[in-house]
Each structure stands twice: as C-alpha cells, then as structure tokens.
Amino acid sequence: MSRTPVLAVIGGGPRGTGVVERIAANAAELYGDRPLDIHLVDPYPPGGGRIWRADQSPLLWMNSMAEDVTMYTDDTVQLDGPVRPGPALHTWAARVRDGRTVIDAVPEVLEEIRRLGDQDFPSRRLQSAYLRWVYDQARAALPPGITVHEHKGLAHRVSGPRDGRQHVWIEGTAEPVVADLVVLTVGHLDAEPDDEQTALSAFAARHGLVHLPPDFTADTDLTALPAGEPVIVRGLGLAFIDLMVLLTEGRGGRHENGVYVPSGQEPVLYVGSRRGVPYHSKIGYTWQGERPPLPRHFGPEQLTEALNRPGPADFRRDLWPLIARELGHAHYHRLFTAHPERTAVGLADFEEKYAVADPGSPELAALVASAVPDPADRLDLDALDRPLDGVRHASYDTLQDTLRDYITADLARRHDPRHSPDLAVFLGLLSAYAQLTRLGGDTGSHWHGFFSYLASGPPGQRLRELLALSRAGIVRFLGAETTVETDEEQGVFRARSATVPGACTEARALVEARLPDPSLRRTRSTLLSGLYADGAAGTESGLLAVDPADSRILDRDGRPHPRRFALGPYTTARSSGAFTRPRTGGPAFRQNDATARTALAFLRDLSCRDLRTA
Structure with missing residues (x-):
C-alpha cells in the first residue's frame, strides 16, 4: 500500500504563508486530487511568524502604508502559475470594518482597524492579524486531499540523502518529521557576534558597562539602559527608529503638537552611522499619471x-x-x-x-x-x-542644526x-x-x-518625532563614519565621527542598532549551519546559494539539491525584505510560485511510483 507524500515547510511567517498560498493556487493543474501532507514548523503562530507576531508593542509600526502592502498576486507578477487575487491590507481592513470579513483579534487591534486609513502606517500587531487571515485563507483554499499539520517548535536540523527522504528534527520531540521535500522559509535569523562585537562585549563585562550587539529591537532587553545616562548608538536605520520609540514613548514620554514631553525615564541617545543621517522618509503621496517604462536599461x-x-x-x-x-x-x-x-x-x-x-x-x-x-x-x-x-563641523552643537535642517528638507521633499x-x-x-x-x-x-536607505525608510511621522527628540536633547547626532573605541583605563566607550574631527563622546552604554548580518558563517541557526556543514554552498558574504530558477539549495559543485529548497533574506535569491506593493510585480511572488510548482511536480511524479521505496 502506498503512502501519502510529505512536504515540510520550515518557517510559518510571510514566506511560508506565501508558499502555502502558491501550493493551493497550483495544485489543481500540477497535482490533481492526490493526497499530500504539509508539515509546517515554527515556534511562533503561522502567518506572522516571529517578526510579525501579535504580542509586540503597539508603538511599533510597519514602514509601509496600508495601501502599499499585499500578500496576493496580480497580473503584473511574472509567474507560471495562476494569479489568485486577494485584498491588500487596506482593502482587507475595510472588509473587516463593514463586517464582510470576520477575524479573531483583540479589541485594541479591532479599534485600530476601525480607524485605519489607506495611507496610514499600521502597527505590526495589526499586520500580524492580516497575515494570520491570509494564512487561514491559503490553508482553506487547499484541495481536500492536502492536509496541513502545524508543529509549534524550532526545527534545528535537516538530514537525509540527496536521493531519499529528509528528516526534519524539531526541538523537544524525539522523532523527526519525515518528508519527501523540505522548503526553508525561516526569515531573519540571529547571529553569533563577529570579532569586533565579541571584543566590545568582553570590554563591557570587564568594566560593568552595557553593550547591546546587533539584534531585533523588539526582542532586545532595553531595561539595562538607565534613565538620563548617555548611550552611544550606531545605526540610523529602521532598527534605530524602533529603539528611539521604545526608549521614549515606551518609557512614558509623549509627543504633543511637534514637541516631545519627556517622562524623565529616557536615556540620552548619541547616534551616528556610516552615512550619519537617517533613512529617507517614506514618500507621502501616491502616483498619478504615466509610469516610466521599466525595465529599459536594466532588464x-x-x-x-x-x-x-x-x-x-x-x-x-x-x-x-x-x-x-x-x-x-x-x-x-x-x-x-x-x-x-x-x-x-x-x-x-x-x-x-x-x-x-x-x-x-x-x-x-x-x-x-x-x-x-x-x-x-x-x-x-x-x-x-x-x-x-x-x-565638517567644529562641534557637535553646530552639527545638530545641520542635521535637523537636513531632515526637515527631506520630509518636505518626500511629501511634495x-x-x-x-x-x-x-x-x-x-x-x-x-x-x-x-x-x-x-x-x-x-x-x-542603498536600496533600504533610499526606498525603505520610516514613516514621515517618525522623522518628525526624531526632530522633536533632537530639539528636546534626547537625541544627539554624531555624524558620518562613526567609530567606537574603548578606553581600558577610564572604562568607557568613546564615539568619534569624520563630521566633527577631534571631538568625541563618552558613554557607559553602546547599542548596535542594526539587524544581524544574514551569514551562514555566524548564524545561530543550527538548521542553516548544519546544511552548510552538509555541503550546501555559501557565498563570499555568507549567503546560502540557491538556484535562481526554483530556489533549490546548491551544493559546492553548483548542483541543485533535489529535495531541499530555501527562500528568504539569508539566500542569494533575497528580495528587498519589504512587503510587496500592489501592481509592482513582486519578485517574491514569482520565487514562491516557482518553488511551489517544482515541489508539486516532484511530489506528483513521486506519487506515481511505488512510494514504499522512495
């Protein structure tokens, strides 16, 4: 008697949800009414996964407007499978408001949905509700013969021969999930510190200082940063914006008519970066008229x-x-x-x-x-x-006006x-x-x-809040090419920049406001490091090499693994990381579709053979 083929999807966030949606869209054409078991593995609830989980501070926003976020394909996406339209975030919210769509959400999220405008920036917990709904819809759209089994746990290893079934080992379970194919959609990952971060942490430990290495700000314990004390911050991207919000409004401060009213619990943030300026504001108007014909010179x-x-x-x-x-x-x-x-x-x-x-x-x-x-x-x-x-500036004091003028001009331009x-x-x-x-x-x-700095910046409101915090003295800008050194004798961190030659700032706390690099060499994921040890190819900067055609994992000889796929920011097929805007072609959709179609064709052919020997 033959058995049911098995597909394991490791990671239940937006990418994993997208793969399930494409499985549902392509099943009728490529798989028919055959049975299939999908095992979805993630320690966090499916839909949002870790990054978009529901239990986050309501102060943390998306950096996209509601009308600029969709999980569904349209006719601008170049893909071989069928287009299955669905509501973008703002349309979904409207349906929830008028009762056409019913969701299970806490009252605070329902109230936010009630107030949400098309050009508002939703909270991440509202996006979590949308993603959960998309996942539920994708699961419901699967043919009757395809069953999803959810495993709440961390997959820490995949083993198995190239030509045989794969074993997915989950923490806390004695027996693995045995699958015919494995798709990794694990999203952003933690990383071991590099040599510089290791040295900085050791210095901080010797002198009783605080050093917070690169991390996801929502997951970082910020209680170690004392009120009123200077904190050196390296990074002016989106991780910094989250840090800024959690250390100000998150500690009881408030913004009133462009003025920040402190609670007295805030530290003083001395912030610099390679560029020395924050990411450009999100553009605050919508497109009108003819679009430029693209691609023209890079197709x-x-x-x-x-x-x-x-x-x-x-x-x-x-x-x-x-x-x-x-x-x-x-x-x-x-x-x-x-x-x-x-x-x-x-x-x-x-x-x-x-x-x-x-x-x-x-x-x-x-x-x-x-x-x-x-x-x-x-x-x-x-x-x-x-x-x-x-x-160049003679002092940090004169630099503050220059940076405030720069941010003000950027806000005006990006909203005009x-x-x-x-x-x-x-x-x-x-x-x-x-x-x-x-x-x-x-x-x-x-x-x-460069893409993130120019195209994936924060909402304009966050930069207006940054201006208010700067005027209140809670944020102080350090300038470009910011470096940090340690003083063993004095037991402090010192920050310098090329913008204010000769000046320095001392502090007993240092925060690296950026995400960990997606690198196989330093990942804390035993799942990925195990794949690398098992022969998967890594690039010079540490990305997992995958076949651009269907995202099969490549070995060091360039051969695609017949039973392992990977999608996400840690791979060579990484996309921008932002959610897709409607009618912009969404390359992530094309990748999801290609992986789903290849997987379905493989599993269909496998089911036509005697699976007892597969």
Whole structure:
C-alpha cells in the first residue's frame, strides 16, 4: 500500500504563508486530487511568524502604508502559475470594518482597524492579524486531499540523502518529521557576534558597562539602559527608529503638537552611522499619471549580456552602472512627462542621447545640465548616498542644526508631489531589485543597504518625532563614519565621527542598532549551519546559494539539491525584505510560485511510483 507524500515547510511567517498560498493556487493543474501532507514548523503562530507576531508593542509600526502592502498576486507578477487575487491590507481592513470579513483579534487591534486609513502606517500587531487571515485563507483554499499539520517548535536540523527522504528534527520531540521535500522559509535569523562585537562585549563585562550587539529591537532587553545616562548608538536605520520609540514613548514620554514631553525615564541617545543621517522618509503621496517604462536599461537582456562577459561578474563594475542608468531613466522620464516646464529640451531628444552616454561621464553631466536647468531637479546618486561627505563641523552643537535642517528638507521633499521623480526612482529601484533576484548571485552589502536607505525608510511621522527628540536633547547626532573605541583605563566607550574631527563622546552604554548580518558563517541557526556543514554552498558574504530558477539549495559543485529548497533574506535569491506593493510585480511572488510548482511536480511524479521505496 502506498503512502501519502510529505512536504515540510520550515518557517510559518510571510514566506511560508506565501508558499502555502502558491501550493493551493497550483495544485489543481500540477497535482490533481492526490493526497499530500504539509508539515509546517515554527515556534511562533503561522502567518506572522516571529517578526510579525501579535504580542509586540503597539508603538511599533510597519514602514509601509496600508495601501502599499499585499500578500496576493496580480497580473503584473511574472509567474507560471495562476494569479489568485486577494485584498491588500487596506482593502482587507475595510472588509473587516463593514463586517464582510470576520477575524479573531483583540479589541485594541479591532479599534485600530476601525480607524485605519489607506495611507496610514499600521502597527505590526495589526499586520500580524492580516497575515494570520491570509494564512487561514491559503490553508482553506487547499484541495481536500492536502492536509496541513502545524508543529509549534524550532526545527534545528535537516538530514537525509540527496536521493531519499529528509528528516526534519524539531526541538523537544524525539522523532523527526519525515518528508519527501523540505522548503526553508525561516526569515531573519540571529547571529553569533563577529570579532569586533565579541571584543566590545568582553570590554563591557570587564568594566560593568552595557553593550547591546546587533539584534531585533523588539526582542532586545532595553531595561539595562538607565534613565538620563548617555548611550552611544550606531545605526540610523529602521532598527534605530524602533529603539528611539521604545526608549521614549515606551518609557512614558509623549509627543504633543511637534514637541516631545519627556517622562524623565529616557536615556540620552548619541547616534551616528556610516552615512550619519537617517533613512529617507517614506514618500507621502501616491502616483498619478504615466509610469516610466521599466525595465529599459536594466532588464533581462542587459543582465544576460553583463553576466556573459569573461570572468566572474563584479557588481560595482558590471551591474551598478546599468542600475544607475535605469534609475536616471526613471527619474528623467517622470520629470519630462509630469513637469515639462522644468526642462529645456524634448523628451525624445534627451532619451536618445541619455541612452548612449556613460553613467558618471562628463558627457552625461553636460547633457543633464543643458536639459535640466535647476540642479535640484537632477539625479545625483552619490550625493543621495553620502550627503555628509566633505561636511565638517567644529562641534557637535553646530552639527545638530545641520542635521535637523537636513531632515526637515527631506520630509518636505518626500511629501511634495512636485518632486514626483523621487517616486519614479523608487519604482526604478523595485524594477532593478526584481532583475537582481533572477541573478542568483551575491550582490554584496552596498546594493541592499542603498536600496533600504533610499526606498525603505520610516514613516514621515517618525522623522518628525526624531526632530522633536533632537530639539528636546534626547537625541544627539554624531555624524558620518562613526567609530567606537574603548578606553581600558577610564572604562568607557568613546564615539568619534569624520563630521566633527577631534571631538568625541563618552558613554557607559553602546547599542548596535542594526539587524544581524544574514551569514551562514555566524548564524545561530543550527538548521542553516548544519546544511552548510552538509555541503550546501555559501557565498563570499555568507549567503546560502540557491538556484535562481526554483530556489533549490546548491551544493559546492553548483548542483541543485533535489529535495531541499530555501527562500528568504539569508539566500542569494533575497528580495528587498519589504512587503510587496500592489501592481509592482513582486519578485517574491514569482520565487514562491516557482518553488511551489517544482515541489508539486516532484511530489506528483513521486506519487506515481511505488512510494514504499522512495
């Protein structure tokens, strides 16, 4: 008697939910009415997983507007499986409000849904409710023969031969889940500290100081940071925004009409980073009119040509110039079509010359200068990336006004549709990311960091709150190229920056406000480190190598593992990390679909054979 095939999905967050949804969408075509057992393994409830779990502070927000978040495919997604439309977050919330959709949520979340506007930034616990509903819908859409078994536990090891069944070992259980295929969708992971962080922690232990290494801010114990004391913070991205909120409003302070009223329980945050400025504000208006035709200069043809050059591809040399050209195309196409009064030549003439000018060349600069009279309307990616390069201040006091002016100007620009080329560049970034996910290689840290800084910043309200905290003296800016040193004699941390030469800040507490790097070499996940030890390939920066076609895990000889897949930020198929905006092509959807289809075809063929010997 034959047995039922088994698929194990390790990780029940948004990626795991997306795989289940694609299994449901593709089953009728590829699997028919055959039986299948899906074992979903996660220590946290399915839907939200760890990062989007419901039991988080209501002060923690998403960094996307409700209308910019969807878990469903549409006709802009390039995929082989069927499109199965569903509600974006704001539409789902409207359905909950009018009673068409009923959910099980605490009263506070239901009240937030009642007040939620399309362009509001929801709390993470509200997003958790949406993700749980999506998961329940995906599970309900599975054919009658497909059954989901949920395991509340941490999968810590996968074993098994390449040509045989896989064993998924779960902490606290004596027997493994035996599966024919395994899909890893474990999301963001903890990491062991690198040499610098290890040394800083040892220094802090010797001197009774506080050192908080890179971590997920929502999971970090911040009680060790005393009220009124200086704290050096490295990082001005989204992890810092969470830290800022939890150490101010989270300790009883409040914002009133642009002024911060302290509780007296706040530490004083001395914050710096490589750039020295916070991530750009989320754009506060919606797209109107014609979209730039994308991709134009960085599509499949250009990507293939770049990768077919002799020798290994180098991101900065081979791909970044194409991406820069694409972003410029998006920017200037929008400027010429939506704001022609600010241009001096016709669009067709400009685009013809732009297409053949080398990025960064004097010829391109001359072309742009002649066609776009106002420098504020020109795209300067280097200036965007490093706004404090060459800026020097005699003291930290004078730097504070400069940074507040910078943030104020950024807020004004990102909420003014007269600067809609900025939104076109955002669309260009999404298009470029979609192409890079097809690459399957390691693009390095620069691209991902640049994308996050420019396109994945905080809500404007959070930067207005940062301004208020700066004026209140709760936040002090350190500047760019911030470094931290230790003083064994005095027993303190010292921070310095290139922006204020010669000055330093002392503190007895240091916080690294950033996520751990997704690296196989330092991951605390025994699941991933075990795969690496078992022969899975890792890239130079430590990502798990997967086949870009269907996300099968590659071994060190480049062979795809026939029974193991991986999706997520720790793989070479990593996507931007943000949720997909409706009608933007969502490369994560394409990846989920390809994995689900490959898995279903494998399991279908397996079920046609005698499974007793599989």
